[in-house]
Amino acid sequence: MAVGAGVDPRAWLAVDETAGAFLSRSLSTRPPIILPPPLHRAPLRPGNVVEIAGPSNSGKSHLLLMAAAQCILPKEWEGIYFGGLGKAVMYLDLDCRFDVLRLAQILRNRIAEGCSSACPRNGEPGKDSSTDKFHCSFESTLFSDCMQRFLYVRCYSSPEFIAALKSVQSQLRSEVLGAGIYFLMIDSIGAFYWIDRDSQPVRENKGKSLQSITETVVQEIHKVLQLQPALVLVTKSPIYGEGTTAANDFNRVSSKYMLEDSTVLRYSRQEEQRNLSCRDYMPSIWQSFVTHRIKLQVEEAELSSVQENDVLSTHTSEWVQPSLKTKEKFCIRDEVHWLLNQMRRRIIRHKAAEAPKCQISFVGVLALCADPRPQCIRSPDGSQYG
Amino acid sequence: MMKDQCGRFWNGMDLLKDVTENKHFLPTGLEGIDTLLGGGLRQGQVTEITGPSSSGKTQVCLHSASYVAARHMGAVMYLDTSNSFSPSRIANITDELPISLVQEPRHVRLKRAMSSIICESVFDIFALFEVLHRLELSLLNDKVNNVGSKVCLLIIDSISSLLAPIIGGKYLQGRSMMISMAMILKKLADEHNLSVLVTNHMVSAGNGALKPALGESWKAVPHVRLVIFRDHGSNICTATVLKHTLMASGRPMKFVVPS
Numbered sequence: 135m136a137v138g139a140g141v142d143p144r145a146w147l148a149v150d151e152t153a154g155a156f157l158s159r160s161l162s163t164r165p166p167i168i169l170p171p172p173l174h175r176a177p178l179r180p181g182n183v184v185e186i187a188g189p190s191n192s193g194k195s196h197l198l199l200m201a202a203a204q205c206i207l208p209k210e211w212e213g214i215y216f217g218g219l220g221k222a223v224m225y226l227d228l229d230c231r232f233d234v235l236r237l238a239q240i241l242r243n244r245i246a247e248g249c250s251s252a253c254p255r256n257g258e259p260g261k262d263s264s265t266d267k268f269h270c271s272f273e274s275t276l277f278s279d280c281m282q283r284f285l286y287v288r289c290y291s292s293p294e295f296i297a298a299l300k301s302v303q304s305q306l307r308s309e310v311l312g313a314g315i316y317f318l319m320i321d322s323i324g325a326f327y328w329i330d331r332d333s334q335p336v337r338e339n340k341g342k343s344l345q346s347i348t349e350t351v352v353q354e355i356h357k358v359l360q361l362q363p364a365l366v367l368v369t370k371s372p373i374y375g376e377g378t379t380a381a382n383d384f385n386r387v388s389s390k391y392m393l394e395d396s397t398v399l400r401y402s403r404q405e406e407q408r409n410l411s412c413r414d415y416m417p418s419i420w421q422s423f424v425t426h427r428i429k430l431q432v433e434e435a436e437l438s439s440v441q442e443n444d445v446l447s448t449h450t451s452e453w454v455q456p457s458l459k460t461k462e463k464f465c466i467r468d469e470v471h472w473l474l475n476q477m478r479r480r481i482i483r484h485k486a487a488e489a490p491k492c493q494i495s496f497v498g499v500l501a502l503c504a505d506p507r508p509q510c511i512r513s514p515d516g517s518q519y520g
Numbered sequence: 521m522m523k524d525q526c527g528r529f530w531n532g533m534d535l536l537k538d539v540t541e542n543k544h545f546l547p548t549g550l551e552g553i554d555t556l557l558g559g560g561l562r563q564g565q566v567t568e569i570t571g572p573s574s575s576g577k578t579q580v581c582l583h584s585a586s587y588v589a590a591r592h593m594g595a596v597m598y599l600d601t602s603n604s605f606s607p608s609r610i611a612n613i614t615d616e617l618p619i620s621l622v623q624e625p626r627h628v629r630l631k632r633a634m635s636s637i638i639c640e641s642v643f644d645i646f647a648l649f650e651v652l653h654r655l656e657l658s659l660l661n662d663k664v665n666n667v668g669s670k671v672c673l674l675i676i677d678s679i680s681s682l683l684a685p686i687i688g689g690k691y692l693q694g695r696s697m698m699i700s701m702a703m704i705l706k707k708l709a710d711e712h713n714l715s716v717l718v719t720n721h722m723v724s725a726g727n728g729a730l731k732p733a734l735g736e737s738w739k740a741v742p743h744v745r746l747v748i749f750r751d752h753g754s755n756i757c758t759a760t761v762l763k764h765t766l767m768a769s770g771r772p773m774k775f776v777v778p779s
Contacts, residue, residue, distance in 0.1 A: 236765055
């Protein structure tokens with residue numbers, strides 16, 4: 135920027151805006167987002183990239199779906215408060231394991247909870263059939279309205295993934311998407327890791343194609359975020375290497391420490407070994423792109439041929455970046471569609487029965503909070519399973 | 521909202537519509553397993569059954585094949601890696617099924633069921649790639665020509681005997697081939713409304729316990745994973761859900777494999 139002779143150098147020192155103005159502008163265009171637990175501990179805003187890492191079956195996709203339900207629900211609908219964000223979600227499915235019925239379950243339960251807390255019903259349903267019908271049609275209109283805000287793309291390879299990101303950009307530019315994307319979700323960023331890593335036949339270039347693909351992916355996501363600031367939620371499964379690798383963030387020293395499977399560790403019960411073997415396999419350009427990290431773990435009981443009862447697995451979450459140094463336990467509810475009264479009765483019954491077993495270390499009590507009810511594990515209806 | 525480039529954009533209601541119209545549950549004929557799966561093997565999903573040797577995995581595969589074939593649901597493609605496919609067993613199972621609504625003599629039903637099951641032997645991963653490629657081409661052709669009796673169930677018994685040799689050790693391309701195979705199966709399942717059933721064996725996990733083979737990278741592949749154990753010398757097997765897209769895992773269920 136060339137300074138002409140006549141320009142007042144003091145103009146450079148002039149104030150653009152005060153810190154207060156900056157803060158208020160920033161808070162209004164990128165307001166803080168409250169997500170369902172356990173993602174609620176760290177403050178998140180559009181533009182952040184959150185990486186949810188954890189072994190298989192630890193609940194990563196479940197967290198994504200809970201956050202998606204939170205986003206597509208409106209804040210208020212015909213007088214009933216739901217506490218959602220009312221914006222669109224773009225879900226890029228690389229694992230190709232998304233189940234729309236699960237999202238429908240979660241959404242219907244949230245709608246039912248919102249309706250029941252707004253107008254608590256006394257007595258048995260079915261007494262007043264006209265209000266029931268009204269409620270059903272109301273709920274189904276709301277449900278379809280919300281589902282229209284959920285956008286989904288399936289990718290079977292890395293080039294398809296990059297093409298999908300590019301089409302998201304072109305759709306944002308041409309403003310086809312009405313509500314504007316607020317959450318961008320990528321299920322399993324490491325899904326094509328092995329394919330990309332081994333796609334180069336020449337040995338010296340091993341890892342180069344993975345690098346270039348990851349660079350392109352990061353660039354395309356940057357472009358999407360520039361067009362429309364959104365919160366990026368990414369899940370990542372760990373990869374247990376075979377000991378030879380060219381990715382520059384693998385520690386050469388521990389690469390000799392070969393562990394085939396995390397289940398071997400489970401039986402030897404050593405935390406440090408587990409941490410060591412979960413090396414980050416994504417190239418450093420991805421690691422520096424990520425702004426927040428949360429790590430999930432699950433303790434599953436042993437598989438044995440003699441099992442009488444349902445086995446409860448405990449899920450824990452730990453925020454690694456920003457490092458909060460606390461582990462929280464959370465439960466994944468087995469959502470079954472029941473009548474509202476029955477649902478409430480069972481929650482109360484199971485709360486009493488399971489209070490000593492379930493250690494719930496956080497309880498959202500504010501009505502304004504995203505998910506007001508503490509989540510309990512519910513075993514299914516006993517009669518069905520004999 | 522549709523896009524013509526690779527990757528079509530769906531919205532939530534489109535997905536629901538597709539699932540309810542096209543992706544049905546194919547019952548296996550074994551009550552316990554069907555209850556555990558929520559109805560049966562779902563089209564569009566990859567279901568894995570794992571268990572120690574002679575725990576009943578092949579029996580489950582044979583049962584599903586005969587049930588689907590006998591009930592006119594569509595053709596079944598059975599890929600056999602260890603010569604465990606037994607036509608006489610299929611005949612036994614079909615004969616023991618309850619009489620259907622359509623009155624037809626048993627031998628007619630048996631003949632029709634047998635002709636809907638296509639069995640091929642594959643002994644290595646490359647043969648499997650080729651068979652799946654041919655299957656995809658024939659399904660695309662069928663889509664265009666609208667030929668009846670499309671393949672609706674694909675059974676690979678057992679996929680772990682093809683994949684396990686290439687994963688461990690010095691063969692560097694092993695895992696990428698496994699993941700490519702997984703992607704092909706999922707694409708076939710989703711685009712052509714197939715239900716894919718694969719079996720896996722178990723390996724030792726230390727301390728005398730067992731775990732499913734094929735390691736961590738495979739865990740992310742199937743939609744539903746079941747593990748079955750057979751009690752010593754009896755017909756009763758116990759199945760447990762390891763992973764399911766719709767319900768929490770850990771629920772056991774007993775079922776009987778008729779001999």
